[in-house]
Amino acid sequence: MRIDVVTIFPEFFDVLDISLLGRARQTGLLDVTAHNLREFTHDRHRTVDDTPYGGGAGMVMKPEPWGEALDSILPTETEAPGGDAPVVIFPSPAGTVFTQKMARELAQREHLVFGCGRYEGIDQRVFDHAATRAEVRLVSIGDYVLNGGEVAVMAMIEAIGRLIPGVVGNPESLVEESHEDGLLEYPSYTKPAAWRGLEVPPILLSGNHRAIDDWRRAQQIERTRTVRPDLLPPDLLPNE
Numbered sequence: 001m002r003i004d005v006v007t008i009f010p011e012f013f014d015v016l017d018i019s020l021l022g023r024a025r026q027t028g029l030l031d032v033t034a035h036n037l038r039e040f041t042h043d044r045h046r047t048v049d050d051t052p053y054g055g056g057a058g059m060v061m062k063p064e065p066w067g068e069a070l071d072s073i074l075p076t077e078t079e080a081p082g083g084d085a086p087v088v089i090f091p092s093p094a095g096t097v098f099t100q101k102m103a104r105e106l107a108q109r110e111h112l113v114f115g116c117g118r119y120e121g122i123d124q125r126v127f128d129h130a131a132t133r134a135e136v137r138l139v140s141i142g143d144y145v146l147n148g149g150e151v152a153v154m155a156m157i158e159a160i161g162r163l164i165p166g167v168v169g170n171p172e173s174l175v176e177e178s179h180e181d182g183l184l185e186y187p188s189y190t191k192p193a194a195w196r197g198l199e200v201p202p203i204l205l206s207g208n209h210r211a212i213d214d215w216r217r218a219q220q221i222e223r224t225r226t227v228r229p230d231l232l233p234p235d236l237l238p239n240e
């Protein structure tokens with residue numbers, strides 16, 4: 001998978017050179033490039049923002065640098081993409097909420113482009129023009145406000161990148177996770193069997209794998225019912 005990120009803080013993504021995603025980059029499973037939006041300005045101060053039309057506090061990111069940055073990444077009309085067309089994702093508090101389902105869907109795509117806004121956001125025409133030549137999505141990572149898109153893009157790259165075959169050593173570990181099957185994950189334990197007066201649930205030491213599986217499922221349901229009842233599938237909702 002090819003990932004391009006447009007940002008005024010390209011160094012923010014240096015951290016992707018470590019851990020699982022770092023190895024995925026070295027092995028060619030993941031090709032991540034951070035582009036500095038200021039490289040697409042032409043004034044002495046490398047200006048990327050200006051005051052908002054209609055007034056209001058703060059500054060808005062100018063369309064021209066974004067247009068040139070996306071020109072340098074997206075295929076032109078004549079260059080039909082070799083594989084599937086890129087998806088351009090702009091993190092935004094006004095976006096569709098990012099979910100594991102969306103991560104799984106985006107992990108199937110060959111080319112993702114992320115545009116990191118700052119200030120009060122990006123001129124709307126950037127989204128409108130990009131939509132004439134690619135699939136564009138505004139995506140939010142949750143109902144709270146950040147100062148810019150970089151943290152959100154980092155989270156999405158990790159959530160998507162780890163689903164690419166070969167990135168995570170043991171694909172089995174991707175299966176029993178929170179949100180993967182719609183329920184929150186069960187509690188985990190490891191040695192020692194007793195720690196500060198706290199014992200590992202005896203069922204987990206029984207060797208009875210059917211009973212362990214049943215216990216774990218029950219824990220998932222109980223946790224989900226308590227913490228995230230909104231995730232419970234209809235057949236597990238408590239009877240009214």
Ligand SMILES: N#Cc1c(-c2ccc3cc[nH]c3c2)n[nH]c1N
Nearest residue numbers: 091092117140141142146149152
């Ligand atoms: N995704 C997401 C976001 C943001 C966000 C994204 C982009 C910009 C650009 C300026 N401020 C931003 C906030 N806040 N909260 C979220 N869940």
